[in-house]
C-alpha cells in the first residue's frame with residue numbers, strides 16, 4: 001500500500017462501534033516521525049491539532065494557524081500513520097466564510113493532506129457546515145466546550161459550561177452536531193458530570209480532554225503527555241514520560257563530547 005493512501009484500516013465505522021465496547025485512544029501529532037512512533041504504539045486516532053500553533057510554531061493561541069500550516073503538517077503525519085485514523089483540525093475561519101469555502105477547505109485536508117476526517121469547533125451555529133462537509137463524503141468530528149479558536153471571546157482557557165443554562169446549551173449543541181452528521185465529538189474542559197450526561201445522550205462516541213473519565217475516549221496533546229515542556233502545562237495533563245529532560249540530557253552530552261574532543265572517536 002502506498003504511503004500516500006488515506007485508506008487506513010481504522011474507519012469511522014470502527015470508531016463508532018467502539019462506543020460502549022472499548023475506550024478510544026487519541027493523541028495529537030504534527031509530523032512524520034512522531035506520527036510513526038504514535039501509530040506504531042497502537043493509537044486509534046491521531047489528531048493533527050491546530051494546537052500545532054502552540055507546540056510547533058510557538059504562538060500563544062490557535063487563531064494564528066492557517067490552512068497552509070494545516071496542510072503542511074497533515075501531509076507529514078499521513079505519511080507516518082499506517083494504521084490509525086488521521087483527523088485534521090479545520091483552522092481558524094476556515095469554515096466561517098460560507099459553505100463553499102468550508103467544503104473546499106475540508107476537501108483539501110482530505111485530498112491534499114491525506115487526512116481521513118476533519119474536526120471543527122462549534123455547535124448549532126456550525127451545523128449547516130458540518131452537514132455540507134458530511135454530504136461531500138468527508139467524515140466530521142465535532143468539538144464543544146472549550147473551543148480555543150474563540151479564546152478572544154471566551155476570555156481564557158478555563159472550564160466551560162459551569163452554569164445550568166450553559167450545560168443545557170452544550171447538551172443541545174451536542175445533539176445538533178450529531179444530527180448534522182458528525183461521527184464523533186471532542187469535549188474539552190467541561191465538568192465530568194456534564195461530559196457523562198452528553199456521552200449517555202449521544203449514539204456517537206465522545207472523546208474527552210479535561211472532561212473526566214466517562215467519555216468514550218480520551219485525547220491529549222502529545223508534547224504535553226510526553227513531558228516535552230517543563231514550564232506551564234494544563235492541570236488535566238498527566239505526563240506519561242519525561243522526554244524533554246531526556247532530549248536536553250542527550251544534547252548536553254553531545255555538546256560536551258564535541259567540546260572536549262571525545263566525539264567522534266577516530267577509527268584506525
Ligand SMILES: Nc1nc(=O)c2c([nH]1)NC[C@@H]1CN(c3ccc(C(=O)N[C@@H](CCC(=O)O)C(=O)O)cc3)CN21
Pocket residue numbers: 050051054055062146148156157158159189220221224233234235236
Ligand atoms: N500544549 C497544548 N495543550 C493543549 O491541551 C492545548 C493547546 N496546547 N493548544 C490548544 C488548546 C488550548 N488548550 C488549553 C490551554 C490552556 C489551558 C489552561 O491553561 N487551563 C488551566 C486553567 C486556566 C483557567 O482556569 O483560566 C488549567 O489549569 O488547566 C487549558 C487548555 C487545550 N489545547
Ligand SMILES: CC(C)C(=O)C(=O)O
Pocket residue numbers: 028047048049050051052089186188209219220221
Ligand atoms: C486539544 C485538541 C482537542 C485540539 O483540538 C488540538 O490539539 O488542537
Ligand SMILES: [Mg+2]
Pocket residue numbers: 049050051062089
Ligand atoms: Mg484544535
